[in-house]
Amino acid sequence: MIHRRLIDIQDMVSGSGLLSSNENQLIEGVSIDSRTVKQGNLFIPIIRLKDGHLYVREAIKNGAVATLWLKNHPNPPTDIPVIFVDDTLVALQSLAKNYRKQLSVKVIGITGSNGKTTTKDMVSSIAKTTFTVHKTKGNLNSEYGLPLTVLEVSEKDDIVVLEMGMSQRGEIEMLSTIAQPNIAIITMIGVSHIANLGSKEEIANAKLEIITGLQEKGTFIYNGDEPLLQKINDRFHKKQLRTLTFGEQSSSNDFYPTKIEMNSGFMQFCINHNDSPVFTMNIIGKHNVYNALAAIAVGKELGIPMKTIANGLQKVKLTDMRMQKIMGANGLTIINDAWNASPHSVRMAIETFQELVGYRNKILVLGDMLELGEKEVDYHKEIGQRISPNKIDYLFTYGNLSKHIAMEAQKYFERNRVFSYTNKNALIENLTRTVESQDIVLVKGSRGMRLEDVVNILL
Structure with missing residues (x-):
């Protein structure tokens, strides 16, 4: 997790007001929930349904050693270091973005109307065969959850797997800009959130915002069966992106299944790559084969041998309440x-x-x-x-x-x-x-x- 001096934190969040006597105070980890604060944390009081500033005293009691504080908000604490910011949520996101820049990790960002969490679990299981991996816990894929996940990453980690959720335009762009992925995945386009976005085309455009933060010469992996994702535009060319596709159709995809067998508790499938073994997963659902194809493509990009990828898939444990x-x-x-x-x-x-x-x-x-x-x-x-x-x-x-x-x-x-x-x-x-x-x-x-x-x- 993040481990920095307060003077560095202040710079990373574009804050002010830190006393010179507190500049070298170290913080370890960040929390926005006073109930789960750990010793050494920086507390960030977010204003949502409740005002997080009202819980700073509880956060201090539970181990917080410093806090951010909204400018012009009354009664800042005087017994711990305080950094003043214009917006505490924006500060959280800025802190994560700047911490990400300082990390020598590869980030895999995943979005899509369905299958995000399952694909995250599969990618993580494959990557863990070879690397030290940190992944999004549960469903922490939002404007709060993703930056908190980034701030939990250790400088000893090799791979970070981040899930990105959304309900409106601009949200994936913001998350991608924070995460700066090396590899980005769109699992599929459905009609979730169509009430907010108006059309499936707009949903696809919202998911394609993941390209915004994708690093130059990064890899974009997407469902090649979906025509709405085949809009190769200037963002691809300017960044010199490598693209890989997966799906059911053999004519339009780099990764597709050649055989699928499903039993009551597991599935086996083969794909169109000569070096691939028979893949076995202890989960069910034909749709999960296509999530697995995206994960296999990531494994190949990371240089993991196919047999090792197969071992990782066989050991995958899905997040609860997903089939x-x-x-x-x-x-x-x-x-x-x-x-x-x-x-x-x-x-x-x-x-x-x-x-x-x-x-x-x-x-x-x-x-x-x-x-x-x-x-x-x-x-x-x-x-x-x-x-x-x-x-x-x-x-x-x-x-x-x-x-x-x-x-x-x-x-x-x-x-x-x-x-x-x-x-x-x-x-x-x-x-x-x-x-x-x-x-x-x-x-x-x-x-x-x-x-x-x-x-x-x-x-």
Whole structure:
């Protein structure tokens, strides 16, 4: 993590007001949460729903040795060093950006409508076979999370894998400018956040902002099946970027699968490179093969042999709530994919789930897909049309939008096989009466639906 003198910190954040007697005070690490401050931290009081300045005293009690402070904000502390700044969030981002410049690491930046976290986990697992790696924890991919992740990087690390999330134009550009990646990945373009951005084309343009911070002669890896990502423009030529593509189509991609086999708990696949072995992953979902292709491309760029890349993929452990297979009570199997949902990710999850065999009943629990704009009802209806009554035994939906999934599916299912709820407790009550030993349940919905509550009851 960052370990610098306060005089250097002040310079990195364009701050002022540090007393000369405190210039050589060292800080180790940064926190924006007074509850998690560690000894030696610099505390940065962010103003969000609450004013972080109100928690500086608690941060000091928990070990903070210095703080930033918004100019003109009243009552700065007098018992620890203070650096005054114009905007504490901008200061956090500037500190991370300047720290990144001082690090001799390679940074891999990852964005996309779906698959960011899974691809991050795969890239990290591959890179760890050969290098010392630091990666984004959980889902800390925002204007706060990414700079905090950068500031946690050790000067002994070789590789940093950063996930970049967004909901508006300009956000990926800002994160990319902080991260200054050597390699950038766009996993795919979907319709998540279309309510904010207006069109899939604008979503693609927002994701392409990752090129802004990509270093000269860096590598841009993207989904070659997506026409919206094939806009090779001046940003590519000016930076002399190397481009690599992955996807399903053999005619338009540098990396594509030649064979995919899926079992109940793992997958095997081959790709179009002569030096590649058979890849095995202890996860399911055809869509994860394409995430793996992006990760394999990174491994090749880092000079890792294909056999070593295969070993890294086989050992990958996905972040929780991403097609996470867990055992519940009395032999029940649960696939927890409740972190988030979009039309693409729900379709892929259902496709995977429908192909699973060896279970007594297969039960779908789906929640609303949020932030889909004016076509949100249509997107939910389309999901309902994709659920096969020959491959799914029961469907439970939760939310005002997902009732349209149920209404469409009900056209094809027998009575008492489809249930729609706007009360989560009522859903859980019926679900727990329905599930039996040797059943399997897939749980998926947008973050705001908090369907992990259903998973926790089934455990």
